Amino acid sequence: AAGVIQSPRHLIKEKRETATLKCYPIPRHDTVYWYQQGPGQDPQFLISFYEKMQSDKGSIPDRFSAQQFSDYHSELNMSSLELGDSALYFCASSLGASNQPQHFGDGTRLSIL
Amino acid sequence: DAKTTQPPSMDCAEGRAANLPCNHSTISGNEYVYWYRQIHSQGPQYIIHGLKNNETNEMASLIITEDRKSSTLILPHATLRDTAVYYCIVKFDGSGYSTLTFGKGTMLLVSP
Numbered sequence: 745a746a747g748v749i750q751s752p753r754h755l756i757k758e759k760r761e762t763a764t765l766k767c768y769p770i771p772r773h774d775t776v777y778w779y780q781q782g783p784g785q786d787p788q789f790l791i792s793f794y795e796k797m798q799s800d801k802g803s804i805p806d807r808f809s810a811q812q813f814s815d816y817h818s819e820l821n822m823s824s825l826e827l828g829d830s831a832l833y834f835c836a837s838s839l840g841a842s843n844q845p846q847h848f849g850d851g852t853r854l855s856i857l
Numbered sequence: 858d859a860k861t862t863q864p865p866s867m868d869c870a871e872g873r874a875a876n877l878p879c880n881h882s883t884i885s886g887n888e889y890v891y892w893y894r895q896i897h898s899q900g901p902q903y904i905i906h907g908l909k910n911n912e913t914n915e916m917a918s919l920i921i922t923e924d925r926k927s928s929t930l931i932l933p934h935a936t937l938r939d940t941a942v943y944y945c946i947v948k949f950d951g952s953g954y955s956t957l958t959f960g961k962g963t964m965l966l967v968s969p
Contacts, residue, residue: 786960853898
């Protein structure tokens, strides 16, 4: 079965640069979530979108923004990157109907030098 | 969402059943219990979820106590590939976009 696709898998940036992470949900899934997992930490929710509208917001820095496009893929834009942004970034998708589990991609590993 | 409490680590012999407990004493009537696991730096993997009845799928069984204040995830025949961090998450499902709040989870080590 098709899964959540994230790109790139690995990304290396320097401080103050920008980065864009992409997420392609499972076909027919209309809800996308972004999570950040720092080294040795548990995943932390950043932001989610349902039918292309922001549906919930977690601990996402103001330097980050995200959107969901008409084909339901999503992009996480990160600016003025800091060393502390080095982390795994996971995208998950689900059907908008309640009681549906989220399914995660394999993540993007972002390293800030 | 209600908080959950899990033991930080557990060991299990390969081929034996792994029983992972979770306390969620403040769970409310419309909150579901979800289990995910994360194998080293991979994306969290959905295992199973339930409201109040016991549930079983091809991966595991979920036993929820009658008062819903605790639950147990059962892996009937653990293998080395089941070594992972297991997260018990209580989630409100009144809408189609409720998020997951990950706690500390249980590190399950399956040994030969």
